[in-house]
Amino acid sequence: MKTSFKDLKSRIITDFVEEKDGVIYTICHLKNKIQLCPCCNKKVTLHSFLTHTFYDLPIQNKPVLISLTKRKYLCRNKNCDCKTFSDKTDFISPKGRKTKRLIKNIIVLTKDMNSIQTSKNLKELVIIAKKSAICNY
Numbered sequence: 001m002k003t004s005f006k007d008l009k010s011r012i013i014t015d016f017v018e019e020k021d022g023v024i025y026t027i028c029h030l031k032n033k034i035q036l037c038p039c040c041n042k043k044v045t046l047h048s049f050l051t052h053t054f055y056d057l058p059i060q061n062k063p064v065l066i067s068l069t070k071r072k073y074l075c076r077n078k079n080c081d082c083k084t085f086s087d088k089t090d091f092i093s094p095k096g097r098k099t100k101r102l103i104k105n106i107i108v109l110t111k112d113m114n115s116i117q118t119s120k121n122l123k124e125l126v127i128i129a130k131k132s133a134i135c136n137y
Contacts (some may be wrong), residue, residue, distance in 0.1 A: 001119050002111045003120045009025070009065065010033065011030060011031060011089070011090075011091070012025060012028045012029065012030055012068065013028060013029055013030075013031055014027075014028050015027045015028060015029060015098040019062065022062055022063075023062060023064075023065055024059055024062050024063070024064045024065070025065050025067070025114070026064060026065070026066045026067070027066075027067045027068070027069075028066055028068050028069070029068065029069040029070075029072060030069075030071070030087050032069065035071070035073050035087070037073075037075040037077065037080055037082055037085070038082060038085060039080050039082035040077045040079070040080040040082070041087075042069070042076070042077045042080070044073040044074060044075050044076065045073065045074050045076060046071055046072075046073060046074075047071075047072045047073055047074040047084055048071075048072045049069055049070065049071055049072065049128070050069075050070050050072055050086060051067050051069055051070070051087075052067075052070055052092070053065065053066070053097075054066055054067075054068070054092055054096055054097050054098055054099060055068045055097060055098045055099070055102060055127075055128055056084065056097070056098075056099045056101070056102055056132045057101060057105060058104050058125065058127060059065075062126060063126050063128050066099075066109050068089070071087050072084060072085070072086045073085055073086070075094065077136050095130070096118065098129075102127070106118075106122065106127060106129060109121065109122070110122065
């Protein structure tokens with residue numbers, strides 16, 4: 001299955017896509033780029049990898065769950081306050097469970113509804129969002 005993530009395509013590389021139980025699962029990684037420490041601007045070394053799993057806009061009326069592998073770096077500068085840090089992504093908050101464009105879409109679709117109506121409407125659009133989480137948008 002070939003999938004296009006339009007505005008994410010320039011920043012992520014899709015490694016694997018599978019449809020299972022009505023959900024599209026996608027495994028991706030960020031495009032390589034030389035990282036500098038955000039605190040001291042010195043070169044860093046690769047420390048480890050971490051996986052960030054989140055939802056994106058539905059494709060063909062199926063929810064999309066993305067697992068994004070990010071690199072974690074170690075700053076070798078002994079005087080630096082930033083010891084470890086990971087790749088930054090502008091399309092999702094650091095511990096977010098939904099992409100910013102999905103949240104924006106939820107807000108536009110449901111701005112004049114209460115949380116119960118919103119939850120029902122989003123379920124029809126196969127967007128996974130609980131009533132309690134909707135209030136946070």
